[in-house]
Amino acid sequence: EHPPNSGDDPDAWRMIRLYDDGKESFWGEASFPLKPGGAIGKLSGKIPCDGIYLRYTKGTYDFPWHNAPRRQIIVCLNSKTEVTTGRGEKRTFGTGDCVLAEDTQGQGHCTRCTDGEGRWSIFLSLPDEDDAVVRLPDRRVACAFVLGVTVGS
Numbered sequence: 001e002h003p004p005n006s007g008d009d010p011d012a013w014r015m016i017r018l019y020d021d022g023k024e025s026f027w028g029e030a031s032f033p034l035k036p037g038g039a040i041g042k043l044s045g046k047i048p049c050d051g052i053y054l055r056y057t058k059g060t061y062d063f064p065w066h067n068a069p070r071r072q073i074i075v076c077l078n079s080k081t082e083v084t085t086g087r088g089e090k091r092t093f094g095t096g097d098c099v100l101a102e103d104t105q106g107q108g109h110c111t112r113c114t115d116g117e118g119r120w121s122i123f124l125s126l127p128d129e130d131d132a133v134v135r136l137p138d139r140r141v142a143c144a145f146v147l148g149v150t151v152g153s
Contacts, residue, residue, distance in 0.1 A: 020102070056119065056121075059113050068102065072101050074093075078117060079120070082114045
C-alpha cells in the first residue's frame, strides 16, 4: 500500500503518480505541500475539481490497455488493484491509497483486481493542465481533498 506520508507531523501529502510522455506511461510521485490549518490539522492549497465519480467494479475486473480518460485522482476504498505500464512495471493499490492518474496519451496501462473483491473507488476529475490551477515548482498540479465515506456491502 502507498500511504500519503509516514511520520506524525508530515509536511506534504504524497501519492503515486501515473503519467505519460505521449508514448509510454511511467510511475512517479506527486507531493503536495501541507500548511497548518488550525485545530483541524494541516491542509494543502485548494484544488479545482471538474466533478466526482463514484465507481464500483466487479472483483473479476481485468481491463486491457487503456488511458486515463482525464487527469484524475483515484481514491481506493477497498480491494486490491494491480496497475501495469507498458514496461511491465506494476503497482498494487488497496484501501486508502490515492493515485494521480495523468497518462491520457500513448499506450496507457492495464488494470485488474487481484483479490476477487468488488472494488469501490472515487474519481476526482481535475482540470486539464492548460487550465488555470495552482502549480508546484515542478509543474505538477497541487491538490487536496477531504473525504468522509462509508461503503455499504
